[in-house]
Every structure is written in structure tokens, then in C-alpha cells.
Amino acid sequence: MTTEDAPSKTAITLCGSLRKDSINEVLRRHMSAKLRDAGVVVTDLDLADFAMPIFNQDLEAEHTPEAAKRLADLFRTHDIVFIATPEYNGGITPLIANVVAWISRQKPSPFRHAIFGVGGVSDGKYATIFALSHLRDSLSKVGALVVPTLLGIGPYADVFDADGNPTESGIQWKVGQMVKELTHFSRGGI
Numbered sequence: 001m002t003t004e005d006a007p008s009k010t011a012i013t014l015c016g017s018l019r020k021d022s023i024n025e026v027l028r029r030h031m032s033a034k035l036r037d038a039g040v041v042v043t044d045l046d047l048a049d050f051a052m053p054i055f056n057q058d059l060e061a062e063h064t065p066e067a068a069k070r071l072a073d074l075f076r077t078h079d080i081v082f083i084a085t086p087e088y089n090g091g092i093t094p095l096i097a098n099v100v101a102w103i104s105r106q107k108p109s110p111f112r113h114a115i116f117g118v119g120g121v122s123d124g125k126y127a128t129i130f131a132l133s134h135l136r137d138s139l140s141k142v143g144a145l146v147v148p149t150l151l152g153i154g155p156y157a158d159v160f161d162a163d164g165n166p167t168e169s170g171i172q173w174k175v176g177q178m179v180k181e182l183t184h185f186s187r188g189g190i
């Protein structure tokens, strides 16, 4: 098969904040656009469409939410997963922790196909770096391959223009690096 015949790589992008004006949602949308520019077929996800109760092993014994099965399946069937998330109290958000807990219990593992990228925007000077290292560590422990670049952005005043594009060349470079790593290290045809 030549590179031209090869099927496109596929990606899902998701955001660890459900806030209406989430800055991380701006990053998620930007990464989707940049992955599309690189030839990837991207599906934009909204975690509000995957409602799950707070994970509890007793609940799990009774019933796995249909949303957890659906999301696990999307992780298994795409080549790239990009997660944009805020940092809460130096760690990951309850939304991301809950989603990872539920889908980590699904079989076969939803973490062993895609290449994962993690990024985040915060209003603090540490730019979500604690949350991103925590998330990368946690994903690695459940078998995911996470690219080396941590796309931490902050503090966030004016980092995106009105069209949602990063204003600083350093951030544009980092986004480009993330796209390169995700497209080079993943499976599929690019």
C-alpha cells in the first residue's frame, strides 16, 4: 500500500471541563482543527454526552453505564486521543478521573490502541503542568502510550485570539509539536 492509498488516521478530542466558557474547550477545538490540517479525520466529543455517575464498585457490579461502554469503544477504534483538561488543586478534574475510572474497567482495554496527547490551559503560572503529569502517569499505568509533549498553557489571559488561535509563537510551536508527535507515533495511514 502506498502512502496515498493508506486510510487516514482518526482522532477523538475531548475536554475535561463542562464549563460553558471553558478555555480548555477552546484548546480542544484548536487541536481538532490542527489535526484536521494534518490530514487526520477528527471526531469532536463533548463529555456532557457521556453522563456517568461517580464511579463506585458497588454500582459497577449492578450496571455499567452505556456511556462508559460507548466511550471505551471510541477509544478503542481511533488512532489518536487528545484530552484538553484544566488543573484542579494541582491534579486532574473529577470529570476526567471519573471517566478514566469507568472506562479503565471495560474489556478489552480501551487504552492499548490509540496514541494519547494531553494538554491544558490554566489561569495559573504553572500552566496545568501538575495535572498533565498526573494524567500522563495515570494513563501510562493503564497501558496507554502518551506522547512526550505536555501542552501546558498559562496563565491564560489573551493566549487565544477571537478565532481561538494561539497568539504566542511559543504556543503555536508547541501545538505543532503535539500534532507531529500524535501523527507520527500513531497507527493508521498517514
Ligand SMILES: Cc1cc2nc3c(=O)[nH]c(=O)nc-3n(C[C@H](O)[C@H](O)[C@H](O)COP(=O)(O)O)c2cc1C
Residues within 6 Å of the ligand: 017, 018, 019, 021, 022, 023, 024, 025, 085, 086, 087, 088, 089, 090, 091, 121, 122, 123, 124, 125, 126, 127, 128
Ligand atoms: C476547583 C478548582 C481548582 C482549581 N485549581 C487550580 C490549580 O490547581 N491550578 C491552576 O492553575 N488553576 C486552578 N484552577 C483555576 C482554573 O485554571 C480555571 O478555573 C480554568 O479556567 C478552568 O478551566 P476551564 O476554563 O476549561 O473550565 C482551579 C479551579 C477550580 C474550579
